[in-house]
Structures are given as C-alpha cells and as structure tokens.
Amino acid sequence: MPTENKNGQQTSAETKQRVSSGPNRATLPNSVEAEQNVLCCILRNTEYQLEMIAQLKEDDFYQFNHREIFAAMQAISEQSHMVGDENQANTVGFASVVDYLRREGKLEQVGDIDYILKLNELLPSTANYDEYISIVKRASTMRKLIRICGEVEQRAYSAGSAEEAITYAEEQIFNLSQGGANAGLVSLAEDTAKTMYAINERFVNPGKFRGIQTGFKRFDRMTNGLHGGELIVLAARPGVGKSAMAMNIVENVAKQGKTVAIYSLEMSKQQLIERMLSSMSTVPLAEIKSGQFTDPNASLARIRAAQNTICATMSLYGNDYAQIRPSEISSQCRRLKAQHGLDMIVIDYIQLMNSGIDPKQGRANEVGAITRALKLMAKELDVPIIALAQLKRDAEMRNLKGKDGQSGGGGEPVLSDLRESGSIEQDADIVLFIHREKDEEKGTTKHSLIVAKHRNGETGNIELFWLGKFVRFMDAETLAEQQIAMGGDEPEQQGNGELPDLTEGYRGGDEAEGGEFIPPDEGDVPEYVGEGESDVNIDEFEGEENKN
Known part of the structure; x- marks a missing residue:
C-alpha cells in the first residue's frame, strides 16, 4: 500500500x-x-x-x-x-x-x-x-x-x-x-439511461441506428441490418449456393463504402474475384473462365467497368490460406481495423478451419472452440462476422424424400442439421439456411433463405431467385426493381398482395458442386455448367455496371 x-x-x-x-x-x-x-x-x-x-x-x-x-x-x-x-x-x-x-x-x-x-x-x-x-x-x-x-x-x-x-x-x-477492458461488475443504471436515450433516438430518427444493409431487403427489415458483435451462420448443403450468397452480400456491403475482410478456405482469391466480376458485370462466369465470349467487346467492357468499381470504390481484403486458425484471423483483423477500418468479416467455411486445439478432443469440440472464438472476436472487434457452415447429409436426404414422404419434396433444414457441433447454433446470433426445392412435375427449382434463429428478432422464410449464369441471388423486391429499371412493366401484385411467381414457365437447374468447364465447339455459345441455370429468365438481365 x-x-x-x-x-x-x-x-x-x-x-x-x-x-x-x-x-x-x-x-x-x-x-x-x-x-x-x-x-x-x-x-x-x-x-x-x-x-x-x-x-x-x-x-x-x-x-x-x-x-x-x-x-x-x-x-x-x-x-x-x-x-x-x-x-x-x-x-x-x-x-x-x-x-x-x-x-x-x-x-x-x-x-x-x-x-x-x-x-x-x-x-x-x-x-x-x-x-x-x-x-x-x-x-x-x-x-x-x-x-x-x-x-x-x-x-x-x-x-x-x-x-x-x-x-x-x-x-x-x-x-x-x-x-x-474487463471492468468487472458495474451498475447497470448508467447503461439503462444510455439505452433509453438510444431508443428515443431510434424513434426520432429510425435510420440512425440501422445496421449494415445486406442488399436483401426483406432480410434487412427483419434484422434491421447486421450489427457489430453478431455472429451470423449461413449454412447449406454443398452446391446449393452458400458461397455465392456470401459473396453477393460482400458485394452489396462493399458498395456502401464498408471495409470487408474475406477468408476463403475453399476457393482461391482469384476464383472469388471471378465470381464477383461475373455478378457485377452480368457476364456469365463460364465465359469469364473460358475466355470465349459471345460478344467479346461488350463483355470485356462490362468486366472492365466492374473491375474499376472494385478497385476504385470497394475496400476488400482477402486471405485464402486453407489452414488458418481463429487466433490468426483475430490478429490480422485487429491490424486491419487499426490501419484501414473494418466493418464486416466473412469466413468460408467453419468446418475447414483449424481450431488449434488437440484433435484428440474430437471434431465436435474443435468446431465448438472455433465458433466460440468467432463470437468473441465479433464482440471484441465490434463487427458482424458471417461464417459459412455445412449441413449434415440428413438434410439433403429429407429434402429428397419430401414432407409428405414422396420423392421430389422439399423438407426444410432445421438447426439440428448443422454439421459436427451443436455449438454452432448456440453461439450464433442469427442462423440462416439456403434451401433449394425442386418440383419435378413442373420442372422448376425454387430457392429460399430461411431465418431459422434470430436472437433479437423474428424468423421466417424469404423467397430468393437464382441467376445461375451470374452466380447471383436476388430477392423479389430487388429483382422487380431491376426489371423496372430495364424498361419493363412494373410487376402486378396478386390478390394476396404478393408479387407474382416470376419462376413460372422457366426451368431451373442444379448448381453442380465443382465441375470443370468443357470448351464448346467453334461458333457455339459457351454453356455454363458450374452453377446451373436460373430461376428466372435472364437473357435481357443487366447489372448495375452496364446501365450507363
């Protein structure tokens, strides 16, 4: 003393x-x-x-x-x-x-x-x-x-x-x-007053406390955007489109001037950039990969416009090291936030990460250690973390069997389908599933985003539309806005107030996992085989980079 x-x-x-x-x-x-x-x-x-x-x-x-x-x-x-x-x-x-x-x-x-x-x-x-x-x-x-x-x-x-x-x-x-710093136990009286002030500010200015907008409008309304400290788990079976969905969110967030760090344990940085260029330029990914364009001048011009947007206006950082640990991600993101700022982290995907603990403890404990580290990282850095995850094969088998026990059904995934650890659903603030439902009789495929867990709000299903050639998901509102912007008529609403089924009359395809491009015969249009066909007609579809 x-x-x-x-x-x-x-x-x-x-x-x-x-x-x-x-x-x-x-x-x-x-x-x-x-x-x-x-x-x-x-x-x-x-x-x-x-x-x-x-x-x-x-x-x-x-x-x-x-x-x-x-x-x-x-x-x-x-x-x-x-x-x-x-x-x-x-x-x-x-x-x-x-x-x-x-x-x-x-x-x-x-x-x-x-x-x-x-x-x-x-x-x-x-x-x-x-x-x-x-x-x-x-x-x-x-x-x-x-x-x-x-x-x-x-x-x-x-x-x-x-x-x-x-x-x-x-x-x-x-x-x-x-x-x-860890201040220990403190009185909540001061924080209660601050919370009441924040509630009043939200009432006076609703947009002031809005989180990061993902570009999927109904989801943003349900969640009020993504907020610092949240761990968001995006899960699906292989080939359904979770990586594509994550990169679509990255694109939409980066266009708002936000800084995003991307950790891809499955794909290289070049593959991620090719997907983003395809999505932004509306040039089919198959053509970008093969170099065989149906209209070379127009396609290359759109790709260059997308490149300029990425380089000039987006703040994106990537790491494709396949054995990265949560502690390494935390260390790198601390430096990034201190030097350039940081608004969101995306990790693809949890089950490929190296936990750094003894493998003898079992894979479930390893995954649990990873998700706990990610949640603590989100709180420490005060940014949302989107972590992708695989679902068990049971979810796919249930989907094939269908809700009524017949083939071709659409049994939706549930939280227990998360692969290898119940800690994923426990640590996550939001759990999202991408669900693909095929109707063999009509020859259509429908996609939906299922909000299975939301710690601070509502859950529900959001209809998605898959633009396969461009590796891009869109929700009904955004798709309708694109159609209007292209000079089409505003979609009429059904009697129940919902948008009409835009997939009617179009045959969806499978998003095949992996798959190499097979060069077509000379003069033929390259056929996209990596991510499947689309839920909607996209022959006239244009992206933001080629409106001018």
Missing part, C-alpha cells in the same frame, strides 16, 4: 516507482499539475463538470489522493435530487466533496480540508479543461502501455509458442487502443 504525506500526496514508495528497462529508468508517466487542474475544473465549472467526469476514470489519476477525490466526485454526480418534476444529478462542489469524504472516513487521507480548498482556488479560469484532461489521459495510457509491456515480457518467458505470446500482446494493445 502506498503511503501519503500530510497533503495526501504519495511518498517515494509509489512516486519513485521505476521502469525495469530503458536507459533512464524514469518514473512512470504522470502530471501532478494536470491532475490538480482537472479536479479544480470539475469543482468550479458546474456547467461542464458531468462531461468532464464522463471522460475520465479513477485509474487515470496517478496520485492516490487524486484518485480518491475523483471517486468522490463520481459518486456525488451519480446521485440525484428533485428539481421541480425532474431528477437531476447533484452538483459537485467544495462542500459536497468535503462532506462525502468526511462521511467515508477518507478526508484526512487525501490532505484534509486544506488540500480540497487549495484545489478549489488553484486556477483563475477553467476554460482549458480539455487540455488538462488530455494530459491526464495521455499519461494514463502510457502507464497502461508500460504495464502491458511488462506482462508481455513475462508471457514471452512462459508461453508455449511464439504465436500465443504474439496474440496476447496484440490483444492487450488492441484493447488499450480501443479503450476496452
């Missing part, structure tokens, strides 16, 4: 604390004068004292007596009294601070009434309080950084691997840079 002199200032036991390294072995950074000035400003400036108190924490003060005085000020400001019909915070002043410290038995420890009086009369003006607060916070941050360096040094001696020590160092420094 540090000892204090008559004025409540720390003696050499604490103020002469030394740093273990460095040529000057200097005392820990602090400014007694700035701390005194801040306390004086709080005592004297009743108009801005609550704002000043809100910017500081008790441990920002180096001097023991200053910490105790500031803690008293905080306690007084959190109490309230009635003024007319309103509750208002008590005013922090010389008399109230002295009274509080006397009742707590700490007045003598901080230097008695004389020291509080000295603080109260220290400055002729409190106009420069921002400058004093800045000095105090800077010194506090430096002390915390020195403490972290000492802890990292100890971890470097005891860590089992270099990666463990580096990850620990990055986590601590990132938390310091973001101002985050």
Whole structure:
C-alpha cells in the first residue's frame, strides 16, 4: 500500500516507482499539475463538470489522493435530487466533496480540508479543461502501455509458442487502443439511461441506428441490418449456393463504402474475384473462365467497368490460406481495423478451419472452440462476422424424400442439421439456411433463405431467385426493381398482395458442386455448367455496371 504525506500526496514508495528497462529508468508517466487542474475544473465549472467526469476514470489519476477525490466526485454526480418534476444529478462542489469524504472516513487521507480548498482556488479560469484532461489521459495510457509491456515480457518467458505470446500482446494493445477492458461488475443504471436515450433516438430518427444493409431487403427489415458483435451462420448443403450468397452480400456491403475482410478456405482469391466480376458485370462466369465470349467487346467492357468499381470504390481484403486458425484471423483483423477500418468479416467455411486445439478432443469440440472464438472476436472487434457452415447429409436426404414422404419434396433444414457441433447454433446470433426445392412435375427449382434463429428478432422464410449464369441471388423486391429499371412493366401484385411467381414457365437447374468447364465447339455459345441455370429468365438481365 502506498503511503501519503500530510497533503495526501504519495511518498517515494509509489512516486519513485521505476521502469525495469530503458536507459533512464524514469518514473512512470504522470502530471501532478494536470491532475490538480482537472479536479479544480470539475469543482468550479458546474456547467461542464458531468462531461468532464464522463471522460475520465479513477485509474487515470496517478496520485492516490487524486484518485480518491475523483471517486468522490463520481459518486456525488451519480446521485440525484428533485428539481421541480425532474431528477437531476447533484452538483459537485467544495462542500459536497468535503462532506462525502468526511462521511467515508477518507478526508484526512487525501490532505484534509486544506488540500480540497487549495484545489478549489488553484486556477483563475477553467476554460482549458480539455487540455488538462488530455494530459491526464495521455499519461494514463502510457502507464497502461508500460504495464502491458511488462506482462508481455513475462508471457514471452512462459508461453508455449511464439504465436500465443504474439496474440496476447496484440490483444492487450488492441484493447488499450480501443479503450476496452474487463471492468468487472458495474451498475447497470448508467447503461439503462444510455439505452433509453438510444431508443428515443431510434424513434426520432429510425435510420440512425440501422445496421449494415445486406442488399436483401426483406432480410434487412427483419434484422434491421447486421450489427457489430453478431455472429451470423449461413449454412447449406454443398452446391446449393452458400458461397455465392456470401459473396453477393460482400458485394452489396462493399458498395456502401464498408471495409470487408474475406477468408476463403475453399476457393482461391482469384476464383472469388471471378465470381464477383461475373455478378457485377452480368457476364456469365463460364465465359469469364473460358475466355470465349459471345460478344467479346461488350463483355470485356462490362468486366472492365466492374473491375474499376472494385478497385476504385470497394475496400476488400482477402486471405485464402486453407489452414488458418481463429487466433490468426483475430490478429490480422485487429491490424486491419487499426490501419484501414473494418466493418464486416466473412469466413468460408467453419468446418475447414483449424481450431488449434488437440484433435484428440474430437471434431465436435474443435468446431465448438472455433465458433466460440468467432463470437468473441465479433464482440471484441465490434463487427458482424458471417461464417459459412455445412449441413449434415440428413438434410439433403429429407429434402429428397419430401414432407409428405414422396420423392421430389422439399423438407426444410432445421438447426439440428448443422454439421459436427451443436455449438454452432448456440453461439450464433442469427442462423440462416439456403434451401433449394425442386418440383419435378413442373420442372422448376425454387430457392429460399430461411431465418431459422434470430436472437433479437423474428424468423421466417424469404423467397430468393437464382441467376445461375451470374452466380447471383436476388430477392423479389430487388429483382422487380431491376426489371423496372430495364424498361419493363412494373410487376402486378396478386390478390394476396404478393408479387407474382416470376419462376413460372422457366426451368431451373442444379448448381453442380465443382465441375470443370468443357470448351464448346467453334461458333457455339459457351454453356455454363458450374452453377446451373436460373430461376428466372435472364437473357435481357443487366447489372448495375452496364446501365450507363
């Protein structure tokens, strides 16, 4: 325990604390004068004292007596009294601070009434309080950084691997840079007030607190967008289109000026870019892969326009290392957020990730460790993470069997179909399934996005339309808008208020998993075999990049 002199200032036991390294072995950074000035400003400036108190924490003060005085000020400001019909915070002043410290038995420890009086009369003006607060916070941050360096040094001696020590160092420094730390148990009264303020702001300005928009409008209305700290799991059987759906969301989010990090454990970065170019340019992916274009000049012009959009206006970062661990993703994304900002992370897909734990613990435990790490990462970085996942084969077999026990049915996937671990549904805030239902009699294929779990809202099914040649999903509203923009008539609504079935009369196809392109005979139009045909007629369909 540090000892204090008559004025409540720390003696050499604490103020002469030394740093273990460095040529000057200097005392820990602090400014007694700035701390005194801040306390004086709080005592004297009743108009801005609550704002000043809100910017500081008790441990920002180096001097023991200053910490105790500031803690008293905080306690007084959190109490309230009635003024007319309103509750208002008590005013922090010389008399109230002295009274509080006397009742707590700490007045003598901080230097008695004389020291509080000295603080109260220290400055002729409190106009420069921002400058004093800045000095105090800077010194506090430096002390915390020195403490972290000492802890990292100890971890470097005891860590089992270099990666463990580096990850620990990055986590601590990132938390310091973001101002985050484990504050322990705290009163929820302040957070309740902040929540009520946020609710009122949403009422006054509904768009202010909207999350990241995915471009799928009904889904965005159901979820109010994607929010920081959320883990969104997008699952489907192989070949149904989960990677395509994820890249469509990436495209829509990046067009809003957001920064997105993409981790593809299944496909290379070049394959992802080819898919995005196809989707944005409306040039069939098969033609891009083969280089055989039906209209070379027009197709290449549209692809170049899409390339310019990606390079000039989108902030995308990718990693296609197949054995990446959650700790590596976390480390890379911390650096990305610090250097360029970060708004969303996409991982394709969970079951291919390396958990970093002993495989003898079983694959279910490995996947559980991965999803838990991803959820913690989303909270730490305050970004939504979309993690793709595989479904069990049972879901496909049930789909083939059908709801009525007949072949060709459409049994929808359920949460228990998530492959290898129940931890996926447990850790996820939102669980989405892409469901494909084939009607052999009509010769059609329908797709839907199933919101199977939504921790903070409604669930339900959203109809999707698959534009296979362009590796692109669209919802009914967006598809209708595209048709109108192309000069077509606005779709008439059915008697029940829903859009008509745009798939009627068109035969859907399978999105074959994998599959190589087979060059056609000379003069023939290349046939797309990688992602199947479309749910709608797309012969005249145009994307955003070729409207001009």
